[in-house]
Amino acid sequence: MIYYKRWFSQTKTQYNLSQLNKSKEPTNVENTECKLNNKMCKHISLKGAPKTSQTQASSFLHSLKRPGAVTALKLAYLGWAYQGFAVQDNTDNTVEARLFEALLKTRLIQDRQSSNYHRCGRTDKGVSAFSQVITIDLRSSQFCGGLGVTLPENLDLGTKSKASTSELPYVKMLNRVLPQDIRILDWAAAEQGFSARFDCQSRTYRYYFPRGSLDVELMGNAAKRYEGTHDFRNLCKVDVGNGVLQFERTILSASVRPLQPQQVSSTEQYDLFVFEIKGLAFLYHQVRCMMAVLLLIGQKLEALEIISQLLDVEKNPRKPQYR
Secondary structure (H helix, E strand, O other), rough: OOOOOOOOOEEEEEOOHHHHHOOOOOHHHOOOOOOOOOOOOOOOOOOOOOOOOHHHOOOOHOOOOOOOEEEEEEEEEOOOOOOOOOOOOOOOOOHHHHHHHHHHHHHOOOOOOOOOOOEEEOOOOOOEEEEEEEEEEOOOOOOOOOOOOEOOOOOHHHHHHHOOOOOHHHOOOOOOOOOEEEEEEEEEEEOOOOOOOOOOOEEEEEEOOOOOOOOHHHHHHHHHHHHHEEEHHHHHHHHHOOOOOOOEEEEEEEEEEOOHHHOOOOOOOOEEEEEEEOOOOOOHHHHHHHHHHHHHHOOOOOOOOOOHHOOHHHHHHOOOOOO
């Protein structure tokens, strides 16, 4: 019997590289591997962090007379052991909590409130990411300035005229103290005002599942109906408590395909398939709701037309109980 409740999913993001200056720090192969580890770290509370301005974000670096640099970090993590990426009120077992523990332990930031932190997006419980991106102001060694660097006030002219030196090895520093299932893959200097959330050009999610008795060809045809700009209120978890009142989102592409090309003509029930969806932004639980509907179609429990009906919010203004 094949079960579909524990799909393996992943997410990645894409940015305009002209806004970033990719690091030249060599990345060890070991730093790109994601390995499971049950080691737990001491909890540091990160809840209720207020939004900060760029001036506030660099104030602690000024007091230490150290430069601060707007930095984009690309990371990967296995989400199976975590309750999601973002910090939550009811648990400290999140990827973000472990990440800030590492940032504080390495003294790259003073605290979350003053770090000018932005994340591209959040992932749910059990979801992994192979190209998550955050932006944050980190301690820097660039006293001569540079892209995204803020120098301390009243900096000695002799110090400012020093020759450029290599930036701190952020990847090595953080990976030394992070759990083995969370890895920093790379970093890049970013211009002032760059945000991992608001400057993201696209986000891609992939769900992996076995063929089983599913009609994967029908699922592929159904996935194409998601493409375009639609009101997805019937295909998400409505979360008005967070101020989300606009449910239109643009899906750039959606497909169901075999993981291995040679499996196209196969009928083996254990063949793995991928639901890949690329969009500008997503609503809360939108991707998992879209996948749930595709599974119903693949099992012949719903007709192909159900997607068009769910996207017609004038005829169907309320989300039905399909999960």
